[in-house]
Amino acid sequence: MNRKGFILGVVLMLGEALVPLNAQQTPLSPRSNTARLLLRQEWNTLLPQGAKLIDTGKVKHEQINYLAVLASGQNPKELRRTLYFMRWNGSRFVSESSLNLNGSLIDTLLVGHFRTTTISTLTGDKGKSGLQARTVQVVASDGVLEWNGKDWDKISPAPLGIKGQIEMGKRYNILLTGVGDQVQTHSLENNSLQAVPNFTPPSEEDTFFQFGIGSQDFPGVESLRMGQGTRYIQSHWRAQNRWMIGLLPGKLTPTQDDPKATVGDRLLLFAPRLSAQTKSFWASSQSEMDEVWRSDAFPGQVLDVRIGDPRNDGKEGLLVLVAENEGRDRRLYFFTRGTGL
Numbered sequence: 643m644n645r646k647g648f649i650l651g652v653v654l655m656l657g658e659a660l661v662p663l664n665a666q667q668t669p670l671s672p673r674s675n676t677a678r679l680l681l682r683q684e685w686n687t688l689l690p691q692g693a694k695l696i697d698t699g700k701v702k703h704e705q706i707n708y709l710a711v712l713a714s715g716q717n718p719k720e721l722r723r724t725l726y727f728m729r730w731n732g733s734r735f736v737s738e739s740s741l742n743l744n745g746s747l748i749d750t751l752l753v754g755h756f757r758t759t760t761i762s763t764l765t766g767d768k769g770k771s772g773l774q775a776r777t778v779q780v781v782a783s784d785g786v787l788e789w790n791g792k793d794w795d796k797i798s799p800a801p802l803g804i805k806g807q808i809e810m811g812k813r814y815n816i817l818l819t820g821v822g823d824q825v826q827t828h829s830l831e832n833n834s835l836q837a838v839p840n841f842t843p844p845s846e847e848d849t850f851f852q853f854g855i856g857s858q859d860f861p862g863v864e865s866l867r868m869g870q871g872t873r874y875i876q877s878h879w880r881a882q883n884r885w886m887i888g889l890l891p892g893k894l895t896p897t898q899d900d901p902k903a904t905v906g907d908r909l910l911l912f913a914p915r916l917s918a919q920t921k922s923f924w925a926s927s928q929s930e931m932d933e934v935w936r937s938d939a940f941p942g943q944v945l946d947v948r949i950g951d952p953r954n955d956g957k958e959g960l961l962v963l964v965a966e967n968e969g970r971d972r973r974l975y976f977f978t979r980g981t982g983l
Contacts, residue, residue: 677913677934678934678935679911679913679934679935679979680935680979681911681935681937681960681977681978681979682977682978682979683975683976683977684957684959684976684977684978685975685976686973686974686975686976687734687735687973687974688971688972688973688974689711689713689728689735689963689972689973689974690711690713690724690726690737690972691713691716691970691971691972692713692714692715692716692718692724692972693711693712693713693945693963693972693974694712694713694714694749694856694858694945694946694963694972695711695712695749695750695751695854695855695856695945695946695963696709696710696711696712696751696946696948696961696963696974697709697710697751697752697753697780697854697948697950698710698753698948698950698951698952698961699753699754699778699780699950700778701727701753701778701780701789702727702789703775703777703778703789703791706729706954707950707951707952707954708727708728708729708738708952709726709727709728709729709730709735709950709952709974710725710726710727710728710751710753710780711725711726711728712724712725712726712743712745712749712751712782713725713726713972714745718899718900719899721744721745721746721747722742722744722745723742723743723744723745723749723782723783723784724740724741724742724743725740725741725743725751725780725782725787726739726740727739727740728952730952730953730954735952739794741787741794743782743783743784743785744783744784745783745784746783746802748783748803748855748858748860749782749783749855749858750781750782750783750800750804750805750854750855751780751781751782751854752780752781752804752806752807752817752852752854753778753779753780753781754778754779754781754807754809754815754852755776755777755778755779755814755815756779756781756786756814756815756817756829756830757777757779757814757830757831757832758775758776758777759775759777759788777789779797779830781800781804781807781817781854782800783800783804784796784800785797785798785799785800786798786799786800786830786835797830797833798830798833798834798835799835800835801817801819801826801828801835802819803819803820803821803824804817804818804819804854804855805818805819805820805821805853805854805855805860806818806851806852806853806854806855807851807852807854808827808843808844808849808850808851808852809848809849809850809851809852810844810849811844811846811848811849814829814830816828816829816838816841817829817835818851821860821861821862821865822862822865826838827841843924844922844924845922845924845925846922847879847922847923848879848880849879849922849923849924850877850878850879850880850923850924851877851923852876852877852878853875853876853877856875856945856946856947856963857873857875857889857943857944857945857946859902868886868888868912868928870890871890871891872888872889872890872910873888873889873890873891874886874887874888875887875888875889875909875944875947876947876948876949877923878949879922879923882919884913884914884919884923884926885911885912885913885934886911886912886928886931887909887910887911887912887947887960888909888910888911888912889907889908889909889910889944889947890907890908890909890910891904891907891943892904892905892906892907892908892939892940892943893905893906895968897968897969899969900943900969903943903965903968903969904942904943905941905942905943906939906940906941907939907940907942907943907944907964908936908937908938908939908940909935909936909937909944909947909960909962910933910935910936910937911933911934911935911936912928912931912932912933912934913931913932913934914926914930914931915930915931915932917930918930918931937962937977940962940964940966940975941964941966942964942965942966942967942969942971942973943964943965943969944962944963944964945963945964945965945972946961946962946963947960947961947962947963948961949961952976957978958978959976959977959978960976960977960978961974961975961976962974962975962976962977963975
């Protein structure tokens with residue numbers, strides 16, 4: 643693998659640093675030409691007990707988004723997981739379907755486009771068997787899942803050590819596994835995930851890396867440090883909304899199930915300065931970004947951060963999953979700046 647390319651934590655997971663690991667992020671200053679981002683909390687809601695990862699997407703190939711929630715069982719040390727697909731009914735999120743899965747020490751949840759599917763597979767209409775639809779798949783620790791029109795099919799086992807996906811615009815997404823010299827990229831070919839040798843990060847502006855593991859620790863997590871105690875936890879790089887999202891842990895409050903539990907976590911959003919706003923995700927570096935928003939302290943520990951429109955009301959926002967009440971409750975917070983991000 644060559645020594646050029648990716649940024650920040652992704653960079654370091656791939657062993658291709660553009661900036662020093664301990665680079666200190668410069669906060670927004672009066673001289674900065676990066677505009678502040680004003681986000682407000684629009685709503686929050688309780689999710690199923692044990693929820694640890696979230697994502698959104700049109701998983702049933704309809705024109706509506708679902709909220710996917712991966713949850714642990716009553717004993718978080720057991721590798722039993724439940725995957726909920728929740729739909730907004732106008733007043734609350736209801737679970738429309740669920741699956742029991744096997745988890746892993748580092749769980750993964752990703753919703754994305756990985757392949758096309760024949761129309762007949764989705765509808766049973768043999769007369770349209772030649773038509774292809776660009777469908778959405780769900781990647782969890784147990785495998786790659788796809789809705790067949792009536793139920794969920796496990797179309798492929800998942801590779802070990804998934805860290806996230808490379809959003810590829812109109813092309814199919816790529817999975818990234820491993821850390822350091824063990825990093826590999828994978829694409830879904832028919833019903834099998836295949837390694838992609840010599841993968842080169844795309845240069846297009848509409849491609850970026852999305853984490854799928856939330857705030858879980860893993861060997862090599864130190865490579866995600868952004869300086870000042872902040873961990874790189876998520877990316878979003880579309881249109882004018884180009885952010886790297888950092889997690890600043892709060893006070894350490896160990897529990898019986900989690901000796902590293904915290905209370906009072908905050909999120910920090912970083913955006914490119916004016917001089918770097920035309921650069922692609924892959925050509926950008928931390929040294930060209932400023933802090934544009936910092937959340938208030940959450941009443942618990944941040945578990946996952948995603949971008950989406952789970953209520954299908956045209957408002958794409960920042961979704962934050964938080965463990966509260968000593969880890970007993972899981973609450974989802976939604977932030978937006980009015981008409982969308």
